[in-house]
Amino acid sequence: MTTSRATSTRYQQQHQRAIAAAASVFAKKGFHGATTQDIANEMGIQQGSLYYYFDSKEAALEEVCLFALRDYLSRMEVLATQPGSITNKLGKAIQSHLASYRTHHEAMKVHNEQRLYLADTRREQLKTLGSRYRELLEQLFSAGVKDGSLNPQLDCRFSARSLIGLCNYWGVMLLRDTRLDIEDIGARCLELTLQGSLPPRIEQHL
Amino acid sequence: MTTSRATSTRYQQQHQRAIAAAASVFAKKGFHGATTQDIANEMGIQQGSLYYYFDSKEAALEEVCLFALRDYLSRMEVLATQPGSITNKLGKAIQSHLASYRTHHEAMKVHNEQRLYLADTRREQLKTLGSRYRELLEQLFSAGVKDGSLNPQLDCRFSARSLIGLCNYWGVMLLRDTRLDIEDIGARCLELTLQGSLPPRIEQHL
Amino acid sequence: MTTSRATSTRYQQQHQRAIAAAASVFAKKGFHGATTQDIANEMGIQQGSLYYYFDSKEAALEEVCLFALRDYLSRMEVLATQPGSITNKLGKAIQSHLASYRTHHEAMKVHNEQRLYLADTRREQLKTLGSRYRELLEQLFSAGVKDGSLNPQLDCRFSARSLIGLCNYWGVMLLRDTRLDIEDIGARCLELTLQGSLPPRIEQHL
Amino acid sequence: MTTSRATSTRYQQQHQRAIAAAASVFAKKGFHGATTQDIANEMGIQQGSLYYYFDSKEAALEEVCLFALRDYLSRMEVLATQPGSITNKLGKAIQSHLASYRTHHEAMKVHNEQRLYLADTRREQLKTLGSRYRELLEQLFSAGVKDGSLNPQLDCRFSARSLIGLCNYWGVMLLRDTRLDIEDIGARCLELTLQGSLPPRIEQHL
DNA sequence: AATGAATGAGCATTCATTCAT
DNA sequence: TATGAATGAATGCTCATTCAT
Numbered sequence A, B, C, D: 001m002t003t004s005r006a007t008s009t010r011y012q013q014q015h016q017r018a019i020a021a022a023a024s025v026f027a028k029k030g031f032h033g034a035t036t037q038d039i040a041n042e043m044g045i046q047q048g049s050l051y052y053y054f055d056s057k058e059a060a061l062e063e064v065c066l067f068a069l070r071d072y073l074s075r076m077e078v079l080a081t082q083p084g085s086i087t088n089k090l091g092k093a094i095q096s097h098l099a100s101y102r103t104h105h106e107a108m109k110v111h112n113e114q115r116l117y118l119a120d121t122r123r124e125q126l127k128t129l130g131s132r133y134r135e136l137l138e139q140l141f142s143a144g145v146k147d148g149s150l151n152p153q154l155d156c157r158f159s160a161r162s163l164i165g166l167c168n169y170w171g172v173m174l175l176r177d178t179r180l181d182i183e184d185i186g187a188r189c190l191e192l193t194l195q196g197s198l199p200p201r202i203e204q205h206l
Numbered sequence E: 001a002a003t004g005a006a007t008g009a010g011c012a013t014t015c016a017t018t019c020a021t
Numbered sequence F: 001t002a003t004g005a006a007t008g009a010a011t012g013c014t015c016a017t018t019c020a021t
Helices: A009-029 A036-043 A048-052 A057-081 A086-103 A107-117 A120-146 A156-176 A182-195 B009-029 B036-043 B048-052 B057-081 B086-103 B107-117 B120-146 B156-176 B182-195 C009-029 C036-043 C048-052 C057-081 C086-103 C107-117 C120-146 C156-176 C182-195 D009-029 D036-043 D048-052 D057-081 D086-103 D107-117 D120-146 D156-176 D182-195
Strands: none
Touching (some): A009 A036, A009 A057, A036 A048, A057 A086, A057 A107, A057 A120, A086 A107, A086 A120, A086 A182, A107 A120, A107 A156, A120 A156, B009 B036, B009 B107, B036 B048, B057 B120, B086 B156, B107 B156, B120 B156, C009 C036, C009 C057, C009 C107, C057 C107, C086 C182, C107 C120, C120 C156, C156 D156, D009 D057, D086 D182, D107 D120, D107 D156, D120 D156
């Protein structure tokens, strides 16, 4: 067992705590509105000590965004390869998307709202991961079109992006109002996505 | 005609330019990331002169948000009272919502993303206007349910909010990518909202 | 008469005071040992106000060095074109060099001891001016060799540089010990440079 | 043989390496511009470990200066008591002075340029050693005057200090430009000191 | 003999705001 | 109406130093 900084258990634990603290503070105050003092307070350490875990405030933002996006994407990758009907998979994707807002300390919100404040060089990896997510979701719609369970006229790119916009909207609402029920919101989002608002079809595909 | 500050034509013109400049800068850099110097540069005046038009940076944010919301709401009020089918009105509401992103110097984006940085006292009016907008939209859905043109099971509150989330998502995309066509995006948003993604019904209600 | 920042009398006066204050502080504490607070105190303004006159601490160092070198060089340029014997001109060059330590608020000392802490891009102009000074001095020696008043074997480049080293050494001593007499030191430097330390020649060339 | 800290061979070796590392770093960046991290990096140890060898950063500077000055002085002491002509001894003193710049890891440069940043209490010993060096050199000139090999009018104090200034100037040049030849520079310094720049005497004393 | 973690004071720089003119 | 000058508080970041292990 090595005890170098990168692999030290103590270091890794504190590093994770630092990311969580930064996520929480950035979510509340925004990147520019938050201070490194805020983050240090949230962690219970001195301001200067924060720099043992982050190279800079901007690096902290990058780490928060990556943390959110990696987990979010990995669940989607798993989901995409599993068996099941398209509508079923879409429902699970929505649930997973919404759940990440509740379980990841606001990191998702930070990613969505603050990532544009990162310098271009820091955003490259995020862009790659984000594109991959959109692609996977788009493929889900495409598969549904191909197997006849979705409308053949569907613009899958538009649909995938709209679903992301919808989930992000409700994800933020979930953070703001903890009384909202994730499963309920998720079910409604799925229904809207599939059925729209018109009166029901005679023959139901759900 | 008096020439006092409030009613001077020159003053009012410059004041409008100041709001537009602030909107543009806040949209690009966020409230905390923007400086009064940035806004002054955008207007072509000195930093100190800005205080002739705004009491403070936060007051500038408030004015930008109010500017966006008032216009946005007023168009909705007009729309609500006019004759026409529900689906038709929904289409016009979507178009109006998206259009405000293109015609109002990013003020809508600022409202959506930065209004939370305002002190509570400054947000009250915004909350009122915002609630009113949501209500009007919700009433549109309710009316559709009542007259049979929408699904009787519809949760109108959820639908109205989802539509707002959807339009805000695409509104930001419209700002970011000027090649996107507003009318096209609007039409697709309406279709998604009404039809969802399932294969078309035998008897079409559009 | 314009009143733009660069040409405003008030601005220029304060700017000059800022350079003098920075020179004094850098001379005493070194570039890295000095704080912007020290400089502001020396000027009697607030620390933040200093940035109205300097872009950065490093820019202040650059200005101090340029200030010293420009004046120092300009006197040498004048001297070089004036009539008189070489030995006479050398004496005047020495006096001028030493005098700049007493009349320029330690800026010369700062140039000699701190200029290496400037980033390369900031040093270019200084290098040009410094080279020019060395050249002029070297030409003085060369002229002396040519007209027979100096030793034909002389390495003029070495001599010029040695004289600079000598004058800088005594210049710093003049700053440190105000009882030392500039003219006396200058005369001795000239004598050493011309005569060395051996017993006098039978036939004197002075 | 005890193995206590002070006499442990391992400790002494590392201590010497620490002094050399500090000398190198201080020479490059100046005392205030250098960090203890820089010194630790140069040695290949951790920052905290440095405090096993130095009580403080300032103590490190003191040790570097003492290291330089002791060696430099001891060679002069030896030289002073050895037989030979004055001019011969002067030549050796110059060589020794210049050589210390090349062989002692820039410690001499640090002594000359950074010792003023030491607190007064830490500088006392340095002052004593420095004065002793100047004295020895002055005595060399005095002896030359007495035995008739140097100019009877010579101000020996001025000459000794000037020679130190000259050697320090060229010493730094030797560090900066490794292509310069020590013996060549030394010979020219001696010649300048003895002969000056006038045409040669009829009867040469070298 | 050496290290990793943490500290806390200090520093350069930024910036919203004020105000005399 | 507008500006130039100044302020002073805040902030990101650095760094010498300490100490348990």
